[in-house]
Amino acid sequence: MSEITELIGKARGGDPQASERLFATLYDELRRLAAGQLRGDPGMRATSLVHEAYLKLAAHGAIEVNDRGHYFAVAARIMRQIVIDHVRSRAALRRGGDVHIAPLTTTALQAVAQDRDEEVLALDAALGSLAEVDPQLAGLVEMRFYAGLELSEIASVQERSERSLKRDWRRARAFLQRELTAE
Amino acid sequence: MSTATERWVEVAALFDELADLEHVVRARRLAELEQSDPMLAAEVRALLLADDAPNPLLDGELACEVAGIRAQDAADPVPAGTTGPWQLLRPLGEGGMGVVWLAERTDGAYEQQVAVKLLKRGMDTEAILRRFLQERRILARLNHPNIVRLVDGGMSADGRPYYVMDFVDGQPITRYAADHHLDVHSRMRLLARVADAVAYAHAQLVVHRDLKPSNVLVDSQGEPRVLDFGIAKLIEESGEQTQTGTGLRVMSPAYAAPEQILGEPIGTATDVYALGLMLCELLVGQLPRQRRGATPAQLALEASQEVTDRASTLAARMSPVQLQDLYGDAVEARQLARTLSGDLDLIVTTALQREPSRRYATAAAFADDLRRWLEGRPISARADSAGYRLKTFIRRHRVGVAASVLVAVSLLGGLGAALWQAQLARAEAQRADVERGKAERELARSERVKDFILTLFQEQDPISRASAVARTPVALIRDGIAQIDSSLAGEPELQAQLLKDLGEIQISLDDREAAKATLKRAWELQSNLSGPDSIATAEVLAAYGEAVYAVGDVPASATLLRDALAKLRKAGAGNLPRAALAESSLANIELVQGSNEEAEKLARHGVEVFRDTYGVDDVRVASRLGVLGKVQQEAGNYPDALASYREALAIVAKNNGEEHVRTAMLRTNVGDVLRVQHKYDEALVQYQAALGIERAKLPADHLYVGGTLLRLGDLQRRMGNLEAAERSFTESLAILGKTPSGQYAQALQTFGGLARAQGRFELAAQRYRKSFEAFKAATGDSVYTWITALLEVGALTDAGKLADADRLAAQAVAALARVSPDDHYNNTFAASVIGGLRLAESRYDEAIPLLRQTLAGMQTIYDKDHAEIAQARVALAAALLGKQESGLRDEAATLIGTAIETLTRAGDAGSEPMLGAAYLERSRFHQQGGDLAAARADVEAAMVRLRTPEYAPKLRQAEALARQLGARVDGKA
Structure with a gap:
């Protein structure tokens, strides 16, 4: 885990290999936590996975405070991947027995637990379209929907005002909604 | 695009x-x-x-997905049944917002009775739900035994918003108190617990906004539980677009605070007002004022001119029947009035002030005064205004800035200073009447500063700015500075003072460039206001000088600090703690610039000022002693440095205990001094003690532990215990390596030195390489990075890997010329390393000028008897002899002679192998002159002295020469 800060630095500098390794490292940690969540691990209530992972990494000194913005962006992307992977391999999960979700976790994971696979996949596709015209907006949706961050939290890690994020969210939401309902 | x-x-x-x-x-x-x-x-x-359009996925499942409650119109109050998870059992009551039902889960997920509040038809369901989804995590965070938990929320099948909370089987607090005939003390205790719960919510940045007896239920165990936290806000704010007028529609005007009726900002003080009303109602069974207005306009008029009756007055007017209802038989009106008059009246009045800022700042403060009254202690509302307000200020901070403790502490420090100045000013005024006006202005000003900072933190209130929870301290202070411009435009004196306070906080938050800009403005403003030579201006100037130091402009900072100190002294303020702090900063600069005496004088004065101001045993004195010790240590004044550190150690141990982490840090300082004094055994004791404390108090992989292990390893290396050193280094590196830092790189470099001392040159080269990479990561293309590369060149040279050394040397020289072209020490060091490499390569023509440069450089850096100079002489002599030209031999002989003289005089163990290297060159000199007997004698003298691993290459050269000369090698002829 000690390499994470370094990887974040390199990734931010545009090193594609570092980005990939960062993604892979965080992916494992988050998937582990998400698995716990989907099992209904009571210890996971109310704290979002991404925060949990962040705190773990930070406790190990693997992440410096000023890396938070980049960390959350990457983590949100990863959560999106985890959710989609999860939906696609549902059969395996079903064999595992009851799916029980602790309340008040990320919206995306709740949707997955409610078997709303088609909606989740459709949203993912719509998000892809959004990323084509406005990647920053798509990133915001990832952070909010997949990583479960509140706007106020995103405002803090991105050092932006909540007011402007609210406006962005509203616009992103309208875009996605239009994509989802457009025939 | x-x-x-x-x-x-x-x-x-x-x-x-x-x-x-x-x-x-x-x-x-x-x-x-x-x-x-x-x-x-x-x-x-x-x-x-x-x-x-609603989107179930994006807005969260509650908006549409959780199947709603099939509730009926008001005309048909009993629901036919439910399809969702909550089945409504029976109505519990009806309030301003809607009907409350007892309900239970139908899906068997768990057995639970809950209360479902079904909001009135006509409320903007969509907006409320969205709002609910935004807020629910915050509300769910409220986890307190006296707060009723929010469980769920959603939209009923017929489109009405509802929310679900834990069911409490209890009575409204006023009813409970009356039914149980609680006495005044029990009522106060009960309400104090309610206030605790409200204070807890405030600390979570949630304001209730609709506190009233029906929202505080007391169960059969006498446990009060507060309902509906945050709900009023949720509904009000959702109504923004669909409703005009005030948010009153959802709350009862009788319990609303004036600001709620008048549409002014709402905050924690709003809940305090409600608690005050509840206290009054609990004690005398009625509210201290009536609101009769039927329209918002009438209500607003009443609220703006609100006058409340004293609780004791109301008590005196109570009829026996009323008293009987409220307290049972035990109480008389006159007796009750007497109990309530005085402090209790004052508590109620304070909570019910028309201006929120004049009330208790928090529910915690309110609860505190209730308990003070219960315990018969003086209540805070009675304390003198300045002290009282400072306390409320502190409490407000606790609430508003839970997220940024550091800022709060710093601000309080700044505020403390402002108040302290005000007190000084007041004291002066007592001495001289002429000064009175000034002192009063000063006092008024400090009050205004407080008010401003309060508003800054009121911004943290959830009502006005929910996002503020997450603002970083840096952002908070920057925002504050921006507000100074906008909200205090006409008040330059306040602006100057606040810019100074906030700028100093920026320094401590490491927001350096911003601090510099802020303090520069503060200085300019203050200079315009009170003149360039006033004490106030000089203090700001000192702070500005420190900011300039923080951004790294040392010469400019020195000028500013000296100027500031001169002005402070001239104005007779040279003994203020602020001046002492500036002196500490200046001492560090003087030290860097080589003025050791001046540095020590400044640091010593700082200690004296702090002793006089705070007392000899105050921990703040220990900090000044630490600075003094460092100055003395750097200046080479070791006995005094030890005394300073030890005194600091004693103070910290006395205040914080022998095992406090700060004592560990001071012990490492003591150990450092002992080490340079070559008192290795004593140093070892200090390092080991420090390590013991750090291991006990800190995580095993804390950087301090790594740092102390590094010192310990270096000491063990010096003591010749190379195995122990190796262990300490390895452990230290494992810790330090977790965060790439200059310290880690430094540790690797020392570790490389250890390998070199062991004669393991290739290993040394590898460790230097790692150190080089670590420096590169931590410091970039810096002097440290490339000096380390030069160390690697030296190790490669000793390892005989001359081609590798050559390649790296070229890079390092080019890089150093780029990053630090004029640094004398670096250039000398580079010349000595490259000169040594050329010597090993037998490229004498190139070695000679480099080694001449080395010798000349060393002579300006070290005093004439230093071993480095002797070594430089020997190296140059070796290169000269390498040419084998008779014209150069005499110069070589002189160099060797001087070196041997110096090293012999030094006579310590460390000089012996250097002396061996000198004898080796003198042997060559004699060989070239044909005096083989002398050559043999010298080479034998050399071999004896070169038997330390680090000098193995020299030893091999000596042995080769001995064989040529037919001298004895390893005791053999």
Whole structure:
């Protein structure tokens, strides 16, 4: 885990290999936590996975405070991947027995637990379209929907005002909604 | 930019603009757009439609998915049944917002009875739900035994919003108190617990906004539970667009605070007001004022001129029947009035002030005064105004800035200073009447400073700014500075003072460039206000000087600090703690610039000022002693440095205990001094003690542990215990390596030195390489990075890997010329390393000028008897002899002679192998002159002395020469 800060630095500098390794490292940690969540691990209530992972990494000194913005962006992307992977391999999960979700976790994971696979996949596709015209907006949706961050939290890690994020969210939401309902 | 992206930018801008417009205006704008660009209009319209449509996934499942409650119209109050998870059992009551039902889960997930509050029809369900989804995590965070938990929320099948909370089987607090005939003390205790719960919620940045007896239920165990936290806000704010007027529609005007009726900002003080009302009602069974207005306008008029009756007055007027109802038989009106008059009246009055800022700042403060009254201690509301307000200020901070403790502490420090100055000013005023006006102005000013800072933190209140929870301290202070400009435009004196306080906080937050800019403005402002030579200006100037130091401009900082100190002294303020702090900063600069005596004088004065101001045993004195010790240590004044550190150690141990982490840090300082004094055994004791404390108090992989292990390893290396050193280094590196830092790189470098001392040159080269990489990561293309590369060149040279050494040397020299062209020490060091390499390569023509440069450089750096100079002489002599030209031999002989003389005089163990190297060269000199007997004697003297691993290459040269000369090698002829 000690390499994470370094990887974040390199990734931010545009090193594609570092980005990939960062993604892979965080992916494992988050998937582990998400698995716990989907099992209904009571210890996971109310704290979002991404925060949990962040705190773990930070406790190990693997992440410096000023890396938070980049960390959350990457983590949100990863959560999106985890959710989609999860939906696609549902059969395996079903064999595992009851799916029980602790309340008040990320919206995306709740949707997955409610078997709303088609909606989740459709949203993912719509998000892809959004990323084509406005990647920053798509990133915001990832952070909010997949990583479960509140706007106020995103405002803090991105050092932006909540007011402007609210406006962005509203616009992103309208875009996605239009994509989802457009025939 | 692709055309799709361009199009989106255009659509997005229009969407943002139109989304906030009222429907009529929006329609008009769309119609206009239709005329000019129908395609664009269609896209924007589609987006706006999408904006209005619910999206179950994006908005969260509660909005639509959790199957609702099949509740009926008011005309048909009993629901026919439910399909969702909550089955309504029976109505519990009806309030301003809607009907409350007892319900239970139908899906068997768990057995639980809950209360479901079904909001009235006509409320904007969509907006409330969205709001609920935004807020629910915050509300769910409220986890307190006296707060009723929020469980769920959603929309009923017939489209009404509902929310679900734990069911409490209890009575409203006033009813409970009356039914149980509680006495005054029990009522106070009960309400104090309610206030605790409210204070807890405030600390979570949630304000209730609708506290009243029916929202505080007491169960059969006498446990009070507060309902509906945050709900009022949720509904009010959702109503913004659909409702005009005030948020009163959801709350009972009788319990509303004036600011709620008048539409002013709402905060924690709003709940304090409600608690005050509840206290009054609990004690005398009625509210201290009546609101009769039927329209918002009438209510507003009443609220703005509100006068409340004293609780004791109301008590005196109570009829026996009323008293009987409230307290049972035990109490008489006159007796009750007497109990309530005085402090209790004052508590109620303070909580019910018309201006929120004049009330208790927090529910915690209110609870505190209730308990003070119960325990018969003086209540805070009675304390003198300044002290009282400072306390409320502190409490407000606890609430508002839970997220930024550091800022709060720093601000309080700054505020403390402001108040302290005010007190000074007051004391002066007592001495001289002329000064009185000034002192009063000063006092007024410090009050205004407080008010400003309070508003800064009020911004942290959830009501006015929910996002503020997450603001970083840096952002908070920057915002504050921006506010100074806008909100205090006409008050330059306040601006100057606040800019100074906030700028100093920026320094401590490491927001350095911003601190510099802030303090520069503060200085300019203050200079205009009170003149360039005033004490106030000089203090700001000192702070500015420190900010300039923080950004690394040492010479400019020195000028500013000296100027500031001169002005402070001239004005007779040279003994203020602020001056002492500036002296500490200046001492560090003087030290860097080589003025050791001046540095020590400054640091010593700082200690004296702090002793006089705070007392000899105050921990703040220990900090000054630490600075003094460092100055003395750097200046080479070791006995005094030890004394300073030890005194600091004693103070910290006395205040914080022998095992406090700060004592560990001071012990390492003591150990460092002992080490340079070559008192290795004593140093070892200190390092080991420090390590013991750090291991006990800190995580095993804390950087301090790594740092102390590094010192210990270096000491063990010096003591010749190379195995122990190796262990300490290895452990230290494992810790330090977790965070790439200069310290880690430094440790690797020392570790390389250890390998070199062991004669393991290739290993040394590898460790230097790692150190080089670590420096590069931590410091970039810096002097440290390339000096380390030179160390690697030296190790490679000793390892005989001359080609590798050569390549790296070329890089390092070029890099150093780039990053630090004029650094004398670096250039000398580079010349000595490259000169040594050329010597090993037998490229004498190149070695000679480099080694001449080395010798000349060393002579300016070290005093004439230093071993480095002797070594430089020997190296140059070796290169000269390498040429084998008779004209150069005499110079070589002189160099060797001087070196041997110096090293012999030093006579310590460390000089022996250097002396061996000198004898080796003198042997060559004699060999070239044909005096073989002398050559043999010298080479034998050399071999004896070169038997340390680090000198193995020299030893091999000596042995080769001995064989040529037929001298004895390893005791053999």
